[in-house]
Amino acid sequence: QVQLQQPGAELVKPGAPVKLSCKASGYTFTSYWMNWVKQRPGRGLEWIGRIDPSDSETHYNQKFKDKATLTVDKSSSTAYIQLSSLTSEDSAVYYCAREGNRYFDYWGQGTTLTVSS
């Protein structure tokens, strides 16, 4: 069965970068785009961007263009999102979501990122 495994939580200091992971299993990793979605408490869902694991082509939400970098490691079927220069505004749950037939058909459990000194 399709699974997207994400660490439950990360605690990072302000100003530092962080790299969050999403390990895929149960399907051919390179056959589906992977997306990342941000959710802050009470703030709804924001799409960050997507990456094609087969060739690392990316599309970003302009709002996150200078904040997020999407990458993949095909050898381990893992997608990553790196977030730079963290502030309290980056504290949120970050989900990876597989792109199925033009919608998000599988979601990871989400990583809760806390930016605090």
Added chain:
Amino acid sequence: EIVLTQSPALMAASPGEKVTITCSVSSSISSSNLHWYQQKSETSPKPWIYGTSNLASGVPVRFSGSGSGTSYSLTISSMEAEDAATYYCQQWSSYPRTFGGGTKLEIK
């Protein structure tokens, strides 16, 4: 950017009651590009209805979706306790992909 506006933001329904949630889209989109997700507390969103009216796997048939152009809706024919959740509409028509603000549905 296409903006999706959901209404109401919060509502409560009694068991057996019919529920309708609407999603207004700022620019006309193809119905194939409008989707709904269900999210319960502390869990990740689940695909619920895709392409306006297609139920995702495991979704009860009391749910339905309809709409076209700039106006879409999700309907529950008869509210059950397990339907209490937040529902989000989402468009796939253009970048950036955007979501509605969510409708929190509670059971009375």
